[in-house]
Amino acid sequence: MHDFLANVLPDSQDAVLLPAFIGWSPNEGSGVFDPVAQLGKQFGFYDLKPDLTVDLDDLERRLASGGYRALVVIHYFGRTDPALSSISELAQRFGALLVEDLAHGFFSSVRGSQAGSYGQVRLYSLHKMFPFAEGGLVTYSSPALLGGQKSTKSELAVDVMSYNWDAISATRRANFEEITKRLAALPGLGRQFQLLWPELNAGDVPQTLPVRVLSNTRDEIYKKMNEEGFGMVSLYHTLIDHVRGDFGSMMDLSRHIINFPVHQDVQPDVLDSLVSSFQSHLKEEMV
Ligand SMILES: Cc1ncc(COP(=O)(O)O)c(C=O)c1O
Known part of the structure; x- marks a missing residue:
């Protein structure tokens, strides 16, 4: 830039x-x-x-x-x-x-x-x-x-x-689809969290899978899931000062967004526990 x-x-x-x-x-x-x-x-x-x-x-x-x-x-x-x-x-x-x-x-x-x-x-x-x-x-x-x-x-x-772009793209897409499927089956969908990107279009390859947590518990969920080693990110958790006054809905999103990892080193056998961890921390924080 x-x-x-x-x-x-x-x-x-x-x-x-x-x-x-x-x-x-x-x-x-x-x-x-x-x-x-x-x-x-x-x-x-x-x-x-x-x-x-x-x-x-x-x-x-x-x-x-x-x-x-x-x-x-x-x-x-x-x-x-x-x-x-x-x-x-x-x-x-x-x-x-x-x-x-x-x-x-x-x-x-x-x-x-x-x-x-x-x-x-x-x-x-x-x-x-x-x-x-x-x-x-x-x-x-x-x-x-x-x-x-x-x-x-x-x-x-x-x-x-030197990397196999097709293989990386396929892994990222498959991880995204598998996590989405598991999240969509959770009872908290729509009540405790929303999918920001529910449908993956044919040509797109995700960097992460973004979710909006509806309560004010994003930071806690992030902290606990990362203590368990799941590599969650919040993109972005803090916005630059210049947009803070005029863009209320963007500010609100930055306090609620959390992103699941879908990259090429995320193995399919961790996806169940990844989503279970999210569910358990969602529940804890809603009590
Ligand atoms: C959308 C977007 N553009 C650009 C950048 C900057 O990229 P780099 O870290 O390669 O400078 C980032 C980094 O966070 C980003 O998220």
Whole structure:
């Protein structure tokens, strides 16, 4: 993101429009927002629906109000935003470059979904998808967008190519489907928790499986399940300060979201105990 902004939109007046669900943590800061702030860019935010897909009406309003040069869309958890083609049309109409944040969507974009096929800029976070300590990737739709960008770790390309993308994608999808099936059979569905992503579309490969816990017990469930070794995450548990005032439903979601792991090292034989653990902690906390 930094490389793109610094080289393609170097003027600090070049404003960037971002979705309002952007996380922050004391260890990592904000991977999405920090480059925008570091480069002193003008910025604004648009609202999302409760399931984190784009609210097209709000997006259009914000684009119309602002002279934005870049529009960032995040395919949260690897789910291709269902309105991607309309988002792309809006970006074109208002003269903004479409930046697809595929930090969670590397496998969705390479395995047949539309994610990654509309943006002029596509950002990937390799260390989130592969067992790497670090690494990201940016691709551009046109050489006209290339200027001073530099490849810093080109050897990572060989590492990325050395994995079996089909096998990883199949494992992630199967884990997602199996966990969803088990969660959908729990009596607490709809009363104690909701599925944020109930249907996995054909081309999508999930990064995690997001759930909304309806009580105020998310942090406790997270803590207890991780003490048991289940590798849960909350993406995102804390939002950047800039969205705190204006985006109440996003703030609310950040207090309730919890994500199940579906990655390639999650073995099928732990899925029963993973979901049982969730159920038992849900119950405990509701008493
Ligand atoms: C949606 C999204 N985009 C970008 C990033 C930043 O990725 P990286 O850690 O590779 O800088 C993150 C990291 O949390 C993210 O969740």
